[in-house]
Amino acid sequence: MxxxxxxxxxxxxxxxxxxxxxxxxxxxxxxxxxxxxxxxxxxxxxxxxxxxxxxxxxxxxxxxxxxxxxxxxxxxxxxxxxxxxxxxxxxxxxxxxxxxxxxxxxxxxxxxxxxxxxxxxxxxxxxxxxxxxxxxxxxxxxxxxxxxxxxxxxxxxxxxxxxxxxxxxxxxxxxxxxxxxxVAGSPRSVTASSGIDAITHGIEAYISRRHQPTADLFALDGIEQLNRGLQAAWQDGADISARAATAIGALHTGIAFSNSSVALIHGMSRPIGAYFHIPHGLANAMLLPTVTAWSLEGAPARYATVARALGLTDAGDIPGYLARLGDDMKVPRLRDVVPPERLMAVAEKMARDAIESGSPGNNPREASVDDVVRLYDACARA
Ligand SMILES: [Fe+2]
Missing domain, CATH: 3.40.50.1970 (Rossmann fold)
Incomplete structure (x- = not known):
C-alpha cells in the first residue's frame, strides 16, 4: 500500500x-x-x-x-x-x-x-x-x-x-x-504486559499499511531489543542491562508506531479496555498471538522480517512464539480475565467500535465486523 x-x-x-x-x-x-x-x-x-x-x-x-x-x-x-x-x-x-x-x-x-x-x-x-x-x-x-x-x-x-x-x-x-x-522497579506483571504491548507496537508499525522506511528502522530494532531483554528483566528486575534493552526497545517501537500506525490488535484491544476495564498492555498481550496468526497472510514478506527480528526463521512461527512468551511470563489468557460468554455478549458492539477507531484499516489483512467478532471468539478460546 x-x-x-x-x-x-x-x-x-x-x-x-x-x-x-x-x-x-x-x-x-x-x-x-x-x-x-x-x-x-x-x-x-x-x-x-x-x-x-x-x-x-x-x-x-x-x-x-x-x-x-x-x-x-x-x-x-x-x-x-x-x-x-x-x-x-x-x-x-x-x-x-x-x-x-x-x-x-x-x-x-x-x-x-x-x-x-x-x-x-x-x-x-x-x-x-x-x-x-x-x-x-x-x-x-x-x-x-x-x-x-x-x-x-x-x-x-x-x-x-x-x-x-x-x-x-x-x-x-x-x-x-x-x-x-x-523502570527497574516495575513489578513482574507490569513488566510482562507492558513489554508485550511494546513488542505489539513494533510489529503493528512494521506490518501497517502505513509503514515507512524510517519508522521501519525503529520498529525492527525495538522488537529485537525487547525480545532480547524482556524475559531477563521479568526474571530479575534488577538486571539493568535487560531493563535498558526493554526501555530503549519500548522507546523505539513507540517512535515507530507514532510515525506509521498501529493496526488491528490495538483496534480490538481498546474496546476490551473500555468494556471490561482491562489495562491496555494486558489487553494487547492477550490478543497478540491469535490476531497475528490471522493477519500473517496479508503481509508475508514483512512478517518474515519480523520473524527474523524475533530470532525465528519463519513467519508461521511467530504466533506460537508470542504465545509461549506470554505463558512463560504468566500473562493470563483472555478467558481467565473475562468469561467468554460475557465477552461474546458484546463482541459485535466491540467489533464495530474497533473498526470505527480506524486502526484496523491499517492492517495488512482487511477485517470486517464479522471477522473481528470471530477473532474475539478465537481469542476467548485460546
Ligand atoms: Fe499499546
Whole structure:
C-alpha cells in the first residue's frame, strides 16, 4: 500500500536523553525551559527512589515546584481538568511527567490544554489543536507505552466512559528522558504486559499499511531489543542491562508506531479496555498471538522480517512464539480475565467500535465486523 516512493514525514521528541542515570538530568533540562515546574506523577511512582530524588533536586534548583499526583488509574478528562487547575494555581511554566503511560498522557494533556479553551474531550481525533503547548519533559517508569515519544493521548471521557484517542504532533515533548533505573522497579506483571504491548507496537508499525522506511528502522530494532531483554528483566528486575534493552526497545517501537500506525490488535484491544476495564498492555498481550496468526497472510514478506527480528526463521512461527512468551511470563489468557460468554455478549458492539477507531484499516489483512467478532471468539478460546 505505502510503497517506499510515497511521501512521508517523521517526527521525534525535541531531545532524547537515554541511559542509566539520565533521570538526574531532569532538573537541568527543566530549568532550560522555565523556573516554575509542575511535576505530574502518581502516588506509586512518587515512591520510586529515583522519582523522589528527582523531585527533591527540582525543589532545590527551581523557583517553585508543585506535584500533581492524583491519577488513580487510566486517565480521564477529570484528571486532566484537575491537573490544569494545579498547573495554573502554581503559576507553572514547565510540565515534567514522571510515570507510566497514564501519567505521561495526563502530563501531555495538561501542557497542551493550558494553551487551549474548552476541555481535552473537545480535541478528540486528529490534529484538532490550534496552537502549541507549554514546555514538556517526559520520563517513563514503565517500558511499554512509548508515550514519551508518541503524538498520542488515550483518555477516557469521565462523564460517558468513552475512551478517546487524541493525535497531534504537538504532543511530542521537548525532552524525553529514558532511564533504565526508572523502570527497574516495575513489578513482574507490569513488566510482562507492558513489554508485550511494546513488542505489539513494533510489529503493528512494521506490518501497517502505513509503514515507512524510517519508522521501519525503529520498529525492527525495538522488537529485537525487547525480545532480547524482556524475559531477563521479568526474571530479575534488577538486571539493568535487560531493563535498558526493554526501555530503549519500548522507546523505539513507540517512535515507530507514532510515525506509521498501529493496526488491528490495538483496534480490538481498546474496546476490551473500555468494556471490561482491562489495562491496555494486558489487553494487547492477550490478543497478540491469535490476531497475528490471522493477519500473517496479508503481509508475508514483512512478517518474515519480523520473524527474523524475533530470532525465528519463519513467519508461521511467530504466533506460537508470542504465545509461549506470554505463558512463560504468566500473562493470563483472555478467558481467565473475562468469561467468554460475557465477552461474546458484546463482541459485535466491540467489533464495530474497533473498526470505527480506524486502526484496523491499517492492517495488512482487511477485517470486517464479522471477522473481528470471530477473532474475539478465537481469542476467548485460546
Ligand atoms: Fe499499546
Amino acid at each position: 505505502n510503497e517506499h516512493s510515497a511521501p512521508y514525514e517523521f517526527h521525534l521528541p525535541g531531545v532524547l536523553r537515554v541511559g542509566v542515570g539520565t533521570h538526574t538530568l531532569i532538573p537541568e533540562e527543566a530549568l532550560l525551559l522555565g523556573r516554575r515546574v509542575l511535576v505530574v506523577t502518581d502516588a506509586n511512582c512518587a515512591r520510586i527512589p529515583e522519582v523522589a530524588a528527582t523531585i527533591a533536586s527540582l525543589r532545590e534548583a527551581a523557583d517553585a515546584v508543585s506535584v500533581f499526583d492524583a491519577i488513580p488509574g487510566e486517565p480521564t478528562t477529570r484528571e486532566v481538568a484537575n491537573g490544569l487547575v494545579a498547573f495554573r494555581a502554581a503559576d507553572a511554566e514547565v510540565v515534567v511527567g514522571l510515570g507510566g503511560g497514564a501519567v505521561l498522557d495526563t502530563a501531555k494533556a495538561i501542557a497542551i490544554m493550558d494553551q487551549h479553551a474548552g476541555t481535552i474531550g473537545d480535541y478528540a481525533g486528529r490534529d484538532r489543536f490550534t496552537t502549541g503547548r507549554r514546555p514538556l519533559i517526559l520520563a517513563p517508569t514503565t517500558a511499554g507505552t512509548g508515550s514519551e515519544a508518541t503524538r498520542h493521548i488515550a483518555i477516557t471521557e469521565s462523564a460517558t466512559n468513552v475512551k478517546m484517542l487524541i493525535t497531534d504532533w504537538r504532543l511530542l515533548p521537548d525532552v524525553a528522558i529514558v532511564d533504565p533505573l526508572l
